[in-house]
Amino acid sequence: MTSSFLRAQVDIDLDAIRHNLTLLGARAPGSEVMAVVKADAYGHGALPVARAAVEAGASWLGTCSLAEALALREAGITTRLFSWLDTPDVDFAAGIAADVDLGISSLGELARVAAAGGRARVHLKIDTGLSRNGCPPAAWAELVEAAAAEPRVEVVAIWSHLACADEPDHPATDLQAKRFAEAYDVARAAGLDPKRHLANSAAVLTRPDLHFDVVRPGIAMYGLNPVPQAEDLRPAMTFRSAVALVKRVEAGESVSYGHTWTTPRDTTLALVPAGYADGVPRSLSGRMDVWLGGQRRPVAGRVCMDQLVVDCGDHEPAVGDEVVLFGAGTHGEPTAREWADKLGTIDYEIVTSMYRPRVRRRYLGERS
Numbered sequence: 388m389t390s391s392f393l394r395a396q397v398d399i400d401l402d403a404i405r406h407n408l409t410l411l412g413a414r415a416p417g418s419e420v421m422a423v424v425k426a427d428a429y430g431h432g433a434l435p436v437a438r439a440a441v442e443a444g445a446s447w448l449g450t451c452s453l454a455e456a457l458a459l460r461e462a463g464i465t466t467r468l469f470s471w472l473d474t475p476d477v478d479f480a481a482g483i484a485a486d487v488d489l490g491i492s493s494l495g496e497l498a499r500v501a502a503a504g505g506r507a508r509v510h511l512k513i514d515t516g517l518s519r520n521g522c523p524p525a526a527w528a529e530l531v532e533a534a535a536a537e538p539r540v541e542v543v544a545i546w547s548h549l550a551c552a553d554e555p556d557h558p559a560t561d562l563q564a565k566r567f568a569e570a571y572d573v574a575r576a577a578g579l580d581p582k583r584h585l586a587n588s589a590a591v592l593t594r595p596d597l598h599f600d601v602v603r604p605g606i607a608m609y610g611l612n613p614v615p616q617a618e619d620l621r622p623a624m625t626f627r628s629a630v631a632l633v634k635r636v637e638a639g640e641s642v643s644y645g646h647t648w649t650t651p652r653d654t655t656l657a658l659v660p661a662g663y664a665d666g667v668p669r670s671l672s673g674r675m676d677v678w679l680g681g682q683r684r685p686v687a688g689r690v691c692m693d694q695l696v697v698d699c700g701d702h703e704p705a706v707g708d709e710v711v712l713f714g715a716g717t718h719g720e721p722t723a724r725e726w727a728d729k730l731g732t733i734d735y736e737i738v739t740s741m742y743r744p745r746v747r748r749r750y751l752g753e754r755s
Contacts, residue, residue, distance in 0.1 A: 394628065394629075394661060394745055395626070395627070395660070395661040395666070395743075395745055395746045395747070396626075396628070396749055397430075397626050397627070397741050397746055397747075397749070398624070398625040398627065398749050398751055399431050399435065399623055399624055399748060399749070399750050399751065400621070400623045400624075400625075400751045401435060401623070401750055401753060402751065403622065403715075403752075404431070404436055404439045404440065404443070404609065404610070404623050405439050405440075405442060405443040405752070406443075406621055407604075407608045407609070407610050407621060407623070408439075408440055408443035408444065408604065409443050409444065410618070410619060411588070411591050411592075411604045411607055412443070412445075414591050414592060414595070415586070415595070415598040415602045417598065418586075418598045418599065418600060418602045419446045419600060419601045419602075420444060420445045420446060420601070420604065421445065421446075421447035421448065421449045421469060421603045422437070422440035422441075422443075422445035422447070422448055423604065423605035423608070424436050424437050424440065424448050424449065424450060424455075425450050425451035425455060425605075426451065426739050427455075427739075427742050428609075429609050429738050430624070430739040430740065430741045430742045431609055431624060431738065432750070433450075433455065433458065433459060434458075434459065434462050435750050437464055437466075438464070438754075439752075440608065441464070445466065446466065446467060447466065447467045447468075447469060447601060448464065448466050448468050449468075449471070449603055449605075450468065450469070450470045450471075451470070451472050452470060452477075453470045453473050453477055453481070453482045453487065453489075455470065456468040456469070456482065456485070456487045457481060457482065457485055457487065460485045460486075460487065467488065468486075468487045469489075469490070469510065470487050470489060470490065471489075471490030471510070471512070471520070472490065472520055475499075478503065479507065480503040480504050480505070482503075483503055483504065483506070483507045484504075484505060486508070487508075488508040488509065488543055488544075489507055489510070490509070490520075490546070491509045491510065491511050491512065491530075492511075492512045492514075492521050493522060493530065494526075494529065494533055497509070497533055497534055497537065497540070500539075501540055505539075506538075506539055506540065506541060507540045507541070508540075508543045509534065509540045509541065509542055510543055510544040510545065510546050510581075510584075511530060511531065511534055511542060511544075511545045511546075511581070512545070512547060512548075513545060513566070514547065515547040515548075515549075515562075515566040515567050515570070516550055516559055516562060516563045516566065517547075517563075519548070520548075521547060521548070524566065524569075524570070527570055527573055528573050528577075531573055531574050531577045531579065534579075535577045535578050535579055542574070542579050542581050543581060543582060544584055544600070545567075545570060545571060545574050545579075545581045545582075545583055546583065546584045546585060547563065547566075547567050547570070547585050548585075548587065549563055549585065549587055549589070549590055549597075550563065552589035552590040552593065552594065552613075553613045553614055555593045555594075555614060555615075555616075560590070560597075563585075564585070564594075564596070564597055567585055571583060582599070582600040583599035583600050583601070584600060584601035584602065584603055585597050586598050586599070586602040586603065587603055587613075588603075588604045588605050588606050588607035588608070589607075589613040589614050591604050592607065592613070592616070592618060593614055593616075606734070606735055607620055609622070609623050609624065609738065610622035610624075611723065611724065611734045611735070611738070621715065622714070622716070622722065622723065624713075624714075624723065624738050624741065625713070625714035625715065626711070626712040626714070626741060626746075627711055627712065627714075628659045628660060628661040628709075628712060629660075629707055629708060629709055629710060630658065630659060630679070630704050630705065630706055630707060630708045630710060631658045631659065631694075632657070632706065633655060633657050633658075633699075633703060633705070633706060634655070634656050635653070635654075635655050635656075635703075636653070636656055637653050638650050638652045638653050641688070642656065642687045642688035642696050643672075643688030643689040643690075643691060643695075643696055644688070644689045645688075645689055646688075647672070647673060647688055647689055648673065648687045648688040650687075650698075654698055654699065654700055654701075655698075655699040655700065655701065655703050655704075656696050656697065656698060657679065657684075657704050657708075658694055658695075658696055659677070659694060659695050659710050660694050661693075661694065661695065661710075661712065662692045662693045662694050662695055663690055663692055664692045664743070664745065665693075665746055666741050666743055666746060667690050667695060667712060668690070668726070669689065669691075670730060671686070671690060671726065671729060671730065672688065672689040673686070674729050675690075675729070676721055677710050677711060677712055677720075677721065678711035678712075678718070678719070678720035678721065679697055679699065679702075679704060679708065679710050679711075680699070682719070683719060683720070683721070684697050684698060684699055684702075685697070685698050686698075697710070713726055713737070722734075723737040723738055
């Protein structure tokens, strides 16, 4: 197949995202769905993904920073937006004016939001055991009472985040659920009637008892499965490049920096103009394949900043032939999960790393 694109490209299948979100919503039929589009939608592009998520039934969109939420609002997104983690210098006034719900984890944050002007919609976060953001249990009652008494805020919800939901039998999840229930009782005793949201992607798939009023699917909506069990999720991102140069070399020639690989036979090498500046980890040198000419072919030698070399054996590709670095795996091509497993990380890191200046994005399944 001859490619018309330059250097490196990620294709984002918005139909796959719609499919995944519809599946996840069906797993939690009594709950609203908050599609998490933080970090530029896990590297997939916040605005196109947000639009696809709303088309698939999401009634909330979740961002990390207020700036992320405001960018969506300014682009015309009218769906409820939730932003939960910012630096102490952020002015919440713009978020309140744009009707963005704000996460609150401390009395200090509550005071800053209340002083920002207007009436803010807030979600109080209880730390149930992740020990990151969130109010510690010992300070929870004071935070709840202060929020309930503050006329400049409306407490919309309480929420927390699970640490080990991707390990379905891990006892931490039950402990966190117990602490969350206790925190909810404190909020109710203070006269509040908040929504509850706790379930991330893994809990949406494995813990229906924790779905509550809103579920927050993240990685699963992009088609990457956080739990061991099989699910009909479709990976949305494919990373492509193209052959830039083809050459035949004799046995005994070494390839790329450090001469870490030497041809064991006469072979054909294909140069691909994508390297670690484009999201191909150098640490995959000698450990990765690409999909070229209808089959997997090994990368020869070290991955460089701007390029890599593929050992094609007796196959002679044409300049411009498509190279898939990772994709859905449907045809046997490498996947983001495969890269992650080889690197000792998670596929979240692989896809979020694909937002790079030289990597062009193409969206499939856009609706006018």
